[in-house]
Amino acid sequence: MKRLALLLTACLLALGVASTETAAASAAASCPRAPSVAPATRSETPVVLVHGWTGDTGDFKKNLTPFLTKRFGKRVHVYSFDYHEWSTAWPDDPHISACLASFIHRITDPAKRPAVVVAHSMGGLAIRFAGSPAYVKNPITSKQVSHVVTLDTPALGSPWGGSALAGLQSTKADIAINKLRQSGGLPAKSGNAWTCLAPQQQGKPVPGCPVAPYLPKHVSITTIEGSVTVDRKLFGATLYSVGLYSDAIVPVSSSRTYVNSGPAGTSPVSPGLIHSRQVKCSVPSTSLYGPIEEIPGVGLVPLLANTFGDKQAMADLEAGKVTATNFLLLAAAQLQSKVTCNHSTILHNNDAMRITADEVEAHLLPDSSPPPPRSSSSLKVGAFTMALPAGYKFDRVSSGPVIGVAAGPDGSPDQNPNNPSQFRVLLAGATSSEGRYDTTWVPEECFLDMNSVKRIVDDRKVTIAGHKGLMNHFRYTCTDVSYSWVVWETELGSTRFSAEYIWTGPDRGVKELTSALAAATWRPEL
Amino acid sequence: MEEALAGGTQEQLSAAIALPGNATVAPQAVADLAKMSLKIDERTFQTVDARSASVSATVDGTAWTVFLLKVEDVWKITDAVEVAP
Secondary structure, eight states: OHHHHHHHHHHHHTTSOOOOOOOSOOOOTTSSOOOOOOOOOTTOEEEEEEOOTTOOTHHHHTTHHHHHHHHHGGGEEEEEEOOGGGTTSOTTSTTTHHHHHHHHHHHHTTTTOOEEEEEETTHHHHHHHHTOTTTOSSOOOTTTEEEEEEESOOTTOOTTSTTGGGGGTTSHHHHHHHHHHHHTOSOOTTSSHHHHTSOOBTTBOOTTOOOOOOOOTTOEEEEEEEEEEEEEEETTEEEEEEEOSBSSSSBHHHHTOOTTOSOTTOOOSOGGGEEEEEEEEEEEGGGGSHHHHTOOSSOHHHHHHHHTTOHHHHHHHHTTOOOTTTHHHHHHHHHOTTOTTSTTGGGGOHHHHHHHHHHHHHTOOOSSOOOOOSSBSEEEETTEEEEOOTTOOBSOOOOSOOOOOOBOGGGOOOEETTEEEEEEOBOOEEEOTTSOEEEEEOOOOOEEOGGGEEEEEEEEEEEETTEEEEEEEEEEEOSSOEEEEEEEEEEETTEEEEEEEEEOSSOOOHHHHHHHHHHSOOEEOO | OHHHHTSOSHHHHHHHBOOOTTOOOOHHHHHHHHHOOEEEEEEEEEESSSSEEEEEEEETTEEEEEEEEEETTEEEEEEEEEOOO
């Protein structure tokens, strides 16, 4: 039974990744601890790592910190913000929100170098509170933070949070949970994060739990979501794949839904700066029995086995619910270290770390080089420089983030293995790990029906900044979010350039879109 | 159940394996399972609860514990774990 207690406790604790390592840094004088933290110099881009619920800075020490340091050397200064003493509190708590803001001010203000924040789980909500004047006296702005990367942040909660476990009554799970509570195996409810991490919908927050505000204006965000697939095997033969639609703790629909996760009546101020990446992994069903088969006396192995044959269990998975029919499958996927993209292992997943590093690289500030001229004959994107055709000047030189384009549905007929009538749409672009701008797509995973994609304007001719081009305008609806997307293309000599703008909400006029596109980063079609 | 598993068609497999929703068994798996020789030892049948049971079996001489789920009053295979030698 002790083993069972560990199993369930681990699942609950996995909303953060518990660690016993000590703090590396803290915040301002009013915050719990304030060891001296050297601010970033003008040659360094600060990268701030923020752990999740019940975690601490040790969550990053053996993976992301050395990974970023090895790749970028002295071009970055990696910091870890530690709030482990308060990590069971909802991050509107000033020990988290205000202290995080203060911490970031201290390391970014002296050299005026905005940081990239990389946050795991609830840490991704903490940075949102840190940027809100409603919660923080001196909130961070785009002057302090240019970009946020979240790893499995429960923007709309987790089915393991709050009172969801009450739904497991009348099962062996119920017995197990009762035993856990009696023995103190469940986390103490000393903080309110446990309650606040319950599943929620925009406009219907969990009572007593403030909804995380959107990030400050001009701060971009990339969400990274772990998505586990289980290959159902029988006598060694692979029958088919079962998507968990989550990292076993946080549903993909929650971790990727920044745009619909803010307070009712507000909207993300920079919808064109929101991107998602999904990290996938698969594991054979047979490997999931290991973590639970050693639990004596409860007979959970048959219960797990039967999950694969249970229609309701599969429906609950797709709906992002933890129920009596599927909780063991999710628990086993979280506890099995061979699952390389669950809520804990995502932190040392190679793909997740590479994507995170790519995101950091895209926001590295140029080393003490003079600011680019307003008019230039070349376009610089990260380490890549492209000369423009003779006789042309590029009038929006950018060394900032690359805003990519969407691959249309016709170009990405990637079918959902669990529903062949749906396909994948890819949005946005990125720099490669070598700093070379290429056609690596950054996926915003969104399975769509063909009918949900609506072209609003066909090939409208629009002139932007003196260049004639064609503007295409789409609107499409995912299961939980609607986007509008406008892409404008023009030719400069023999090279085609494009710019894009994505937003949610009502349609916008051509004049407004033209203005947004003029301000967007233009990218060459290489 | 043995015959259904070795039947070589989706329809026969669905009579032996509990398949939720619109899950379709990969053609390669259908073929692989058809080649296997499953022998269930009915004497080892044990119910876990009203909907769950387990039974011992051999597949081509290898021992397995087979888990069963009652679907519309019919026991069907959900998964199997190889018995350590």
